[in-house]
Amino acid sequence: MSSFESITALLLCLVCALLLSSEASVHEYAGERFVSKGNAFVVHGGSEGIYSSLPNQNESSIPANGDAYIRFEKITFRRPKEFSNFSSGLVQAIVFEVDDRETIGGSAYGGQRAVCCTADLAKLGVCSQGEIIHRPSTQNPGWPQVFGVSFNVDDLTSTLQPRSISVKKTGMYNLYFIHCDPNLKELVVEGKSIWKNPTGYLPGRMAPLMNFYGFMSLAFVILGVFWFSQYARFWKEVIPLQNCVTLVITLGMLEMALWYFDYAEFNETGVRPTGTTVWAVTFGTVKRAVSRLIILMVSMGYGVVRPTLGGLTSKVIMLGATFFLASEVLELVENVGAISDFFGKS
Numbered sequence: 076m077s078s079f080e081s082i083t084a085l086l087l088c089l090v091c092a093l094l095l096s097s098e099a100s101v102h103e104y105a106g107e108r109f110v111s112k113g114n115a116f117v118v119h120g121g122s123e124g125i126y127s128s129l130p131n132q133n134e135s136s137i138p139a140n141g142d143a144y145i146r147f148e149k150i151t152f153r154r155p156k157e158f159s160n161f162s163s164g165l166v167q168a169i170v171f172e173v174d175d176r177e178t179i180g181g182s183a184y185g186g187q188r189a190v191c192c193t194a195d196l197a198k199l200g201v202c203s204q205g206e207i208i209h210r211p212s213t214q215n216p217g218w219p220q221v222f223g224v225s226f227n228v229d230d231l232t233s234t235l236q237p238r239s240i241s242v243k244k245t246g247m248y249n250l251y252f253i254h255c256d257p258n259l260k261e262l263v264v265e266g267k268s269i270w271k272n273p274t275g276y277l278p279g280r281m282a283p284l285m286n287f288y289g290f291m292s293l294a295f296v297i298l299g300v301f302w303f304s305q306y307a308r309f310w311k312e313v314i315p316l317q318n319c320v321t322l323v324i325t326l327g328m329l330e331m332a333l334w335y336f337d338y339a340e341f342n343e344t345g346v347r348p349t350g351t352t353v354w355a356v357t358f359g360t361v362k363r364a365v366s367r368l369i370i371l372m373v374s375m376g377y378g379v380v381r382p383t384l385g386g387l388t389s390k391v392i393m394l395g396a397t398f399f400l401a402s403e404v405l406e407l408v409e410n411v412g413a414i415s416d417f418f419g420k421s
Contacts, residue, residue, distance in 0.1 A: 120250035124279020150266035167223030191255035275342035285338035316378035326362035
């Protein structure tokens, strides 16, 4: 049968994709504006779980497969011309592991914690005024990583030198761009940072999802083969409710496959494929809406003690449409373009 041939072809494609898929996510900054946080001005550059580099990698200045790193490319700070008639303090990038967060900031006499070095702290000799307060990590030598640039008189832009930070310890890493100069008004950051795990560009907490959705796709294919074979065998006795179940299985199969390819492409390129994500979200939302409507209709007796829902049909459809719209909006907001490994739903 043609249906069996198509299912077999899909199964083979999924197996090949699972076996042959190659092993960062790209955080782009398009004029991100610094915002005031305490006595500092901050742009959040990203938060991701990163596994340590695989052992026995060849020493090279070029990151290879198996390396874990955070790379900065074309990071440029830009200020308006009307605020360019002076030299500035440092605009710094700081990368730290979440366990080292207490090494960032401080206070002179146990008061409010500050990120930027104040005059009182500078007098104590613990930091340089106008720079980020940070202390070396006791658990992760060489961290946090802090570097920066400044503006000369009449400079409109200042660019960080490209660099790659190798990650030798598994953890949750954070990047912030920070400056402490209140005269740097309307400052923005442009460019991108690339975060890579040893097996690809998926953030650490998202990485297991690719294999999960791959195996779920195969499970749905196996379920589909069994269901459709029985459906074809007893097609004369099929009731309308079983047609709905067939639709749910088909939607589930498509949803799992699309989520797998979404994460696989993200892992390969470092860029979240918007189109694939939207389709995965949509198929999943339709599946959940139909599933809930089936449960509701069966609870109301449809297909069991009554052949139709009668006058309640329009209300059931309206309820399903409302659920679909609400879920679709929520899922699109949570998933489309999401690349940072924030705690909560990734």
